[in-house]
Amino acid sequence: MEDPWQRAYDFAVEVARKAGAEIRNAGDSEIRVMTKSSTVDLVTKTDERVEKIIIGSLIEEFGEGTHCFIGEESVAKGEPCILTDKPTWIIDPVDGTTNFVHGFPFVAVSIAFAVNKQLEFGVVYSCLEDKMYKARKGKGAFCNNEQIQVSDVKDIHKSIIISEHGTDRSPEKVTKIFSTMQKILCIPVHGLRGSGTAATNMCLVATGAVEAFFEIGIHCWDIAAGAVIVQEAGGILLDVDGGPFDLMSRRMISANNDTIAKRIIKEIEIFPVARDDTPAETQ
Template sequence: MRLFLPLLRRRFIGEESVAAGEGSTLTNNPTWIIDPIDGTTNFVHRFPFVAVSIGFSVNKKMEFGIVYSCVEDKMYTGRKGKGAFCNGQKLQVSGQEDITKSLLVTELGSNRDPEVLKIVLSNMEKLLSIPIHGIRAVGTAAVNMCLVATGGADAYYEMGIHCWDMAGAGIIITEAGGVLLDVSGGPFDLMSRRIIAASSQTLGARLAKELQIIPLKRDDATN
């Protein structure tokens, strides 16, 4: 316990701390990035996909991540250089490169601005028209991302989520052999509020070419 206590005294970033007025700037200091209830709307409606997401960052790089899918009783873990697991079973992404053979996961999001909705629905229409195999959504970013890590889905994309939605699952995907990209196709930025998580670089880059980007305020924006 004495060895563990110093870890608990590190900096925290989460939805609750930001709501309380604390900043969400990611520094080089060891930092916990936590979402205690990922899938709040699911929780309210008793829709059975709710997760706890925990990520730990040092020097702005994720060291490990944990996602617990509560109703399913599935514990996903990933540690840098040590692999990714679900309830002790090693995870491996599908490795799919062909977008026409891909099952994607995403969300409609919570923003009901008509212009934003137009982009969200237009992106889905473009992807379905390629055509891809299909699109699924379970209502929690962390579980959606873990589905990519298991190989059950081939890629996930979303715009409008927050760093605490992605931090825990991101390293689980990369340790399972997947990749993280920005929706522009560039390097992934945890504070950008947008992500592509794919089973291969080829698939991620192809997906990025189809997406219209939604303008967003960054998590680390000062005002």
């Protein structure tokens, strides 16, 4: 029986590489910084242009109206963020915009594909490193065509944990974020890290470079592709309260195994965030 999504998977890799080249070649004129939800939630002309290139390429390849799209910049402009049963592309054109603006060398293109609300594949192109991460459900995870696997560390004291502080600067949330980080450091663990891009952080879990990544306040487009890559590399995904992973919940821990994940979960101070699929007018 013919694989219905192999063509889409192969094309996603091609489009991600094309988008990454656009990011690398962006001139200074495109790094004019604008803001979205706050003064630290940045967007550039490159974010918007690259998303248009990705979506335009997919429509040209697969036809108008055959697939749905959830794109970070489209949602920021008011498009709905609803995951249906229809074939759906979930796109972050420039994951790590703040890094891009400042020249910090971790910027990724993240493209995922879901059918019947289930993620089928994910592609993350860390374009400044020229590392192409990809995974299909049931077929393993790869970086530059070499198969990758999570680490086998089970001792929390020998782990590196990765997280981010997000773009919400409300004092009560910042206090909880840094309190959580302090408690994890004092377990103790070998270290805490952060690349500035959720997609890259998840790929670092998948390669075994770190044992876990967690964050509250992320969006579905930040983590959809990475979710497939982590799972296909042998890792797990959970809600930060230990329950099942929910792509639209804006909170997640990905880890190499259940032992590490549950030990980190004990230290996480949870705060409320609106779901991605909650209409803006009700938030």
